[in-house]
Amino acid sequence: MVNIIFKFFIAISCLLIFRGLLAEPLLDGADFDYGEYLSGQCVTCHQSSSDEGIPAINGAEALYIAEKLMLYKNKELENEVMQLVASALDKEQIASLAIYFNSLEK
């Protein structure tokens, strides 16, 4: 029984480490306070709850936010305003925004 629990623990740990390794590059260098400051630019348009016209992003997965911003930055997603915003963000700024918005209540 102990052996099974141990194996289960190892498996979960590996999964978390693997996931962490995957996540790390996009969220590397994240700075919560900087994210809070940078978020001022986002909340001119994005509201905390309403999706009318512009999606709400509070509480979204950090990786999801970072990936989306990278796609806008590389012009692989369409929307001129978002492409413009993302083009002016470096990787650390994107990571900072991602962890900050993730921390907010939906």
Add this chain to the structure above:
Amino acid sequence: MNNLSRRSFVSFALASTSLLAMPAISTGSARPKVVVVGGGAGGATAARYIAKDSKGAIDVTLIEASKHYYTCFYSNLYLGGFRDYDSIGHSYDNLSANHGVNVVHDWAISVDSSARKVRLGSGATVSYDRLVLSPGIDIKYDSIDGYSVEAQTKMPHAWKSGTQVKVLRDQVLNMPKGGTFAMVPPPNPYRCPPGPYERISMVAHILKEKNPTAKIVVIDPKNKFSKQGLFMAGWEKHYPGMVEWIDNDTHGGIKNVNPETMEIETDLDTFKADVACVVPAQRAGAIAMNAGVTDGDWSPIVPASMQTKADGNIYVLGDASVASAMPKSGFSANSQAKVAANHIRGELTDSRVFPAKFSNTCWSLVATNDGIKVGANYKAGDEKIEVVDKFVSKTDEGNAKRKKTYEESIGWYNGITTDMFS
């Protein structure tokens, strides 16, 4: 007491007492004090961010005469019948209730920058450690011969939102069949560069439905304007033959206006209007002039912080500032407010100060579900705010995209007003 009756003596004594009692609005704390003058896109945002982010460490007072703020942005959509008037009105109650901002409904009359005090219309004074001026624009009534404060009921400028936009809407709705609406846009620089042309679109939208033989003549003191190709293509598509835009080189200059005869005289011709919207030249709100932080009509600022070049304790936001490449827009003022708020908190509470980051997008509505936009990112150069990158809608982008752009603008309106007032 011979010549002074008992009654007038008592009145005089009471008045003296109240004058003595009035001088200072004390907020009763040793916290650093920030006073914000003007509760629009710059001022309301700055007050909210400084109070919210300092978590009570800074005492914030907002001086704003109006109890209800009617946004200039989207006032054209009210004019065109796309929004009702109440939907562009906002209260300051949440700034007090949610963030502890001390909201004082009064006029700021003068600034004593050496004593760091603002004098209010009531006679009271408010002390500050840092002062944020976001007074918007004043109209230069004497910039057009024949125009005046009195003329604005006959030929409303309607450039500060509020009741004048209501007056203009009523005039357009009651215009004689087949009549002429004349628009005189302002010369550069002015609040909301695409605004006059969105206004023309909204008037055309009403007339197409209610008065389709009416005409619109635009007598412009400029030879080009913001989003010109997009607007002109839109007018031709939705309102063919209705709008005639005459540039300055063609009419040769606006000589005068006559509110009694409803005439606008140029070198080329005299235009007679049934309804006229005349928007004169503009300058920074009077309090910026009074504070001694202007150079000419506007207030030069330090790009990295929005501090005025004249006085490091005074910040000027939005329309009143010389923000160089940034247009005078609500979005710009909101963006600048966050840079200033971050800097002020850093100065007063040693919180971290991050590099200035500015952005702007201006959405305009040309017709039902036909939205267009122009936007840019900016950075703080040593002397000026500089463009980093920009975009503008395309003339051939299709109806679905235009509808989406309009819907996006509704999201933005809700977003920015939440960012100012929640």
